[in-house]
Amino acid sequence: MNVPPPLVRVEGAALAFRGRPALRGLDLTVEAGTTLALLGPNGAGKSTLIRLLAGRLAPDSGGIRVRGGDPHGDRAVRGHIGYVPQEIALYPRLSVSENLDVFARLAGLSRSARREAVQSVLARCALEAVAGRPVATLSGGYQRRANIAASLLAAPDLILLDEPTQGVDLDARAAIHAVLAGLRAAGAGVIVSTHDFTEAERLADRVAILSEGRLRLEGDLAALMRPLAAAPPEHEAVMEAAPGPAAQSALREAGFAPEAGDSRLWRADHGAAGGLDGAALLASLRGRGVPAAEIRVRRPGLETLYRDALGALEAAA
Numbered sequence: 001m002n003v004p005p006p007l008v009r010v011e012g013a014a015l016a017f018r019g020r021p022a023l024r025g026l027d028l029t030v031e032a033g034t035t036l037a038l039l040g041p042n043g044a045g046k047s048t049l050i051r052l053l054a055g056r057l058a059p060d061s062g063g064i065r066v067r068g069g070d071p072h073g074d075r076a077v078r079g080h081i082g083y084v085p086q087e088i089a090l091y092p093r094l095s096v097s098e099n100l101d102v103f104a105r106l107a108g109l110s111r112s113a114r115r116e117a118v119q120s121v122l123a124r125c126a127l128e129a130v131a132g133r134p135v136a137t138l139s140g141g142y143q144r145r146a147n148i149a150a151s152l153l154a155a156p157d158l159i160l161l162d163e164p165t166q167g168v169d170l171d172a173r174a175a176i177h178a179v180l181a182g183l184r185a186a187g188a189g190v191i192v193s194t195h196d197f198t199e200a201e202r203l204a205d206r207v208a209i210l211s212e213g214r215l216r217l218e219g220d221l222a223a224l225m226r227p228l229a230a231a232p233p234e235h236e237a238v239m240e241a242a243p244g245p246a247a248q249s250a251l252r253e254a255g256f257a258p259e260a261g262d263s264r265l266w267r268a269d270h271g272a273a274g275g276l277d278g279a280a281l282l283a284s285l286r287g288r289g290v291p292a293a294e295i296r297v298r299r300p301g302l303e304t305l306y307r308d309a310l311g312a313l314e315a316a317a
């Protein structure tokens, strides 16, 4: 019996821009019906990976397969992929419906199929109320949803979204999350890059953490998070002023380490020593001369995994 290929298979993908590596031999498999969140610092290679999967770029070496085909070389393979770039790729003077009709035409849909597809994506992205309005007159959140709607016209089974909620307000973010949850429920494969851990925890089945063009951690989100349930809470100490040497020693003794680039934020990723609650910890630190203004207590989550994955690299460097 022939086993169908996975929705996405990336094998040893490497790509450099003018001699500077953006991806350095990345392997990744994504099965149909999965939502994968791509996380990583700026410049990690998330957008490059998404553009490779969308067929907009070809790797220098290694393989990119979507449903067993080559998205760069084969237009038919691209027809099964919806790509939502970071920037709004719509005609600003045309209405949302007109834009969608243009994109449906470009996707090769017949006139009647176009009408149906446009209605369907307007409904799925909750855009009916603004369908007749020129894109330029819409809020950023609506523009982003229209951008997503345009990628769904050909009913793709892989949808790639590059930071779809960047810079939008909370309501627009919730509306975009609802669209993505709907895609997942409908059985589509979704790959979404984000810097937002809460968003990734809410939407994803799997997570992939990239840095410097390499995959640092990939796996089932629930399985990765399970050991954290028993982990101690994390503490963040916010300083009123940069702590002096004695206060720094007291913070380190209590399990805190400074946040890179912010001398007023100290973090105890695996719980502060002493097992005190936030108020008692604040009082204890102040008693030892630490100019702490506030202690934030948080359950460990995806951000902890992320810090651990990237922190291990720093420690090894």
Ligand SMILES: Nc1ncnc2c1ncn2[C@@H]1O[C@H](COP(=O)(O)OP(=O)(O)OP(=O)(O)O)[C@@H](O)[C@H]1O
Pocket (backbone or CB within 6 Å): 017, 018, 021, 022, 040, 041, 042, 043, 044, 045, 046, 047, 048, 049
């Ligand atoms: N078109 C390009 N020309 C030259 N260099 C590029 C190009 N696109 C990406 N790069 C470089 O490749 C590296 C990876 O960039 P990429 O945009 O994939 O990262 P990213 O993880 O998406 O970052 P961000 O979170 O900032 O969007 C960076 O060093 C970037 O400067």
